[in-house]
Amino acid sequence: MGTLSWIIVFSLFGGILSVVLAALFLVVKQPLRLRLIPHLVSFAIGTLLGAAFLGLLPHALGSISDDQIHLVFLVVLLGLLTFFLLEKLLLWRHCHSEHCEAHDVESSDGVFGNSHNNQVTGTLIIVGDSVHNFIDGVLISAAFLTDFHLGVVTSVAIVAHEIPQEVGDFAILLHSGFSRKKALLFNILSSLTTIVGAVLAYYSLVNISHLLPYILAIAASSFIYIAVADLIPGLHKRAEIKHTMQQVVLIGMGVSVIFISHSTLH
Numbered sequence: 001m002g003t004l005s006w007i008i009v010f011s012l013f014g015g016i017l018s019v020v021l022a023a024l025f026l027v028v029k030q031p032l033r034l035r036l037i038p039h040l041v042s043f044a045i046g047t048l049l050g051a052a053f054l055g056l057l058p059h060a061l062g063s064i065s066d067d068q069i070h071l072v073f074l075v076v077l078l079g080l081l082t083f084f085l086l087e088k089l090l091l092w093r094h095c096h097s098e099h100c101e102a103h104d105v106e107s108s109d110g111v112f113g114n115s116h117n118n119q120v121t122g123t124l125i126i127v128g129d130s131v132h133n134f135i136d137g138v139l140i141s142a143a144f145l146t147d148f149h150l151g152v153v154t155s156v157a158i159v160a161h162e163i164p165q166e167v168g169d170f171a172i173l174l175h176s177g178f179s180r181k182k183a184l185l186f187n188i189l190s191s192l193t194t195i196v197g198a199v200l201a202y203y204s205l206v207n208i209s210h211l212l213p214y215i216l217a218i219a220a221s222s223f224i225y226i227a228v229a230d231l232i233p234g235l236h237k238r239a240e241i242k243h244t245m246q247q248v249v250l251i252g253m254g255v256s257v258i259f260i261s262h263s264t265l266h
Helices: 003-025 030-062 066-088 115-146 148-175 180-191 193-205 209-235 241-265
Strands: none
Touching: 003 115, 003 148, 003 180, 003 193, 030 066, 030 115, 030 148, 030 209, 030 241, 066 209, 115 148, 115 180, 115 193, 115 209, 148 180, 148 209, 148 241, 180 193, 193 209
C-alpha cells in the first residue's frame, strides 16, 4: 500500500478502535472499571513518553543540521506552552477517568449537576474530542511522511492514551443525558476527524517537507504535555508504595512496548 493508504488505515485504527474498546470497557461493572482505569493511564503515560523521546524527537533531530537543533527544542518548549493555553481555553481537554474537573463535579449520589450544565458538558466533550482527534490525525500523517516505522509507533501511542480518554468521555456523555447508542454514535463521528486531519495534513505536508522536523517536535510536545500535565498528576492521588510500584512497572511496560516496536520494525 502507498503512504496515504497506511495513514488512513492507522487513523481508522486509532480512532474507531479506541472508541469501540472504550464502549466495550463500559460494559464491565463499575467497581472493576474504576480499578482498571488507573492501570491503563499508567501504561498510556509510558507509551506517550516513549513515543516522544524514543521516536519523534530522534527523527526530528536526525533530519536537520546542528545549527537547527536549538530551534527544534524551542518548538518543543513553545508547544508545551501552547497546549497549556489551549487547555486553559477548554479547546484541548483530556479526561482519563469518569470524574473530570473540567467538565463537572459529580455529586455524592453519582449524578452530575443540573440538566443545562449536563448538556453543555456533553457538547464540550464532543467538540473538544473532535479537535483533539483532528490533531492526532495530523500527527499520524506527519509521522508516516517521515518514516513508516515512526508512523506505526506514533499510532500505537495515540491509541494507548485514547482508550482511557474515550472511556471517560463516553461515561460523561451518558451522565449528560445521552443514550448509549447516541453517545457511541457521537464518539465515532468525532473520531472520524482523525482521518480528516490526516488526509489534509498529507496533502499539505508533502509540499512543505522541510517543516516536518518541527511538526514532529510539536507532536512530541503534545505527547509530553498529555503525559506530564494531564495524566501523571492523577497518579499522585494513589501515593501508597504498592500503587507507586504498579505505576512505575506499567509506565515501564508502556515505554518498553514503544522501544521494542521501534527496534523490531527497524
